[in-house]
Amino acid sequence: MDNGACSYRRFLDGDESAFDEIMKELFDGLVFFINGYVHDLHAAEDLAIDVFSDLVVHKSRYNFKVTLKTYLFMLGRSRALNYRKHQRVLSFTELSEAENALCEERTLEETVLVDERRRAVNAALAKLPDPMRVAVHLIYFEELSYAEAAKVMKKTRKQVDNLLYRAKKELRTLLGEDGEQI
Amino acid sequence: MMRSFEERKAEIFRRSEKRIREQRHRRRILLSCVPLFLCVLLAAIFVLPGRGTNESADRESQRAEAAENASGPIASVHVEALGQAGASWEIGDEKAVRALSRLFESAQERSEEPSFPPDSSLAQADRIGDFRITCVPESGEPVSCLLENETLYFEGSGKTAVLTVEEQAELARILQLPQ
Structure with a gap:
């Protein structure tokens, strides 16, 4: 198992469907991992999207020396810590929204942790x-x-x-x- | 609500395109700054020192022009051996005249008021070994000076200059004097 490196190589060669494969394989896990740092599912999803867009923008940065999963999680951790550093103001959430978020978190957890x-x-x-x-x-x-x-x-x-x-x-x-x- | 798979994918590509556009914009700005920077650098390297050289060259030529205007270039030199009646000769050789002119210029630059001005009341016989050198310029008044041993006395300004050993030797060579 190459944890997405092979798919990414195909994506670099112009195969758009390879990116879907990477997303299906790694996106939820990454969101779940980032959520562990930021404790906000929407922010985690947003950061994961940023991480994936890094893959598209900086195509030559990934050197295939580590697995793509490791690379993405490294980027994810760095972005999550950065987000946490700049997140100084506490935000208030309505109870109904909090319930929704909790529900979504459980769904994600069930997806990632079968x-x-x-x-x-x-x-x-x-x-x-x-x-x-x-x-x-x-x-x-x-x-x-x-x-x-x-x-x-x-x-x-x-x-x-x-x-x-x-x-x-x-x-x-x-x-x-x-x-x-x- | 969390995004669906397609929404996520669309968002990833939307953000990527935006970032790529920003990157290109930044690169374009940077690239437009490079020629500007190079122009300033080249100007600093070539134009400014050049201007300095031009200024000094201008100053030099102005000074030469002023010197030339004062008496004009020397056309010939008339040498008279004092104390020996009728002993005089002309130096018309262009090279010798130029060398003499240079020598006089340098002597004139360091000339000063004499502490003992030459005694003009001396009889011709007492002046054996002295010379009167008259420089005749192409235009203007001739300038004459008195050579007493190693001292040059400029009759116009009344200043004297002591010649160095090398200058004495050169002057003797130019004036075709016995050393």
Whole structure:
């Protein structure tokens, strides 16, 4: 599995349908990942669109040395952190809108995390600090390798390993018996 | 409400096109600035120092012109050996006249008021070894000076200049004097 690199090569050669394949494969996961940082589904979707438009505008920036998924998640993380840095003003949302957003978030979660057990882990993940949450998300949900996750998080492999170890320990406490299976 | 797949795709391409347009616009502005910058750079390199050189050249030519207007170029030189009756000769060789003119100019530049002006009451016999050199310009008054050993006395301005050893040797060569 090349995580979209092959499709992107085809897109660069002029095959428009290859872009659809990349979107179908990676867009929802990226939105879900960015949402972990920004906690606003619409903003996450907006940022994911920006990330994908980067692929179209700067065609030569992706050098095929990492998987396209890793590259997109790196861009996504960078854009999400940037968004968070500039998002200083708290916005108020109407209750009905909040319910809608919650509902959409659940739908997205169900799309990305098909497995029931994964959803339970995801719920527990919300209680963990950001770095631990992101490490678990990338390795268990997105199935990236340790090296790829380290690249996305701009950390060393060892640091990711340590984060995962501590995250697992926390999750075992939070999930009880279910956590033992992680 | 979250966007559908087609809406997302359309939005991605809409934003991409917008960004590409902005990029092209920025590049065009940058490209239009490059020739302007080059023009300014070339002007700074070639025109400004050139202007400085022209100014100094102008000044030089004006000075030469002024010097020429004062007495005009020397046409011939008349040399009279004082103390020896009838001993005089003419130097008409263009090269020698030019060299003499240069020598006089440099001597004139550093000439000053004499502390002991030459004694004009001396008898001809006492002036053996002295020379009167008269420069005759193409137009204007002839200028004459007195050569006493190594001192040149300009009769018009009343100033004197002491010649260096090299100048003395050159003057002797030009005037065809025995060294």
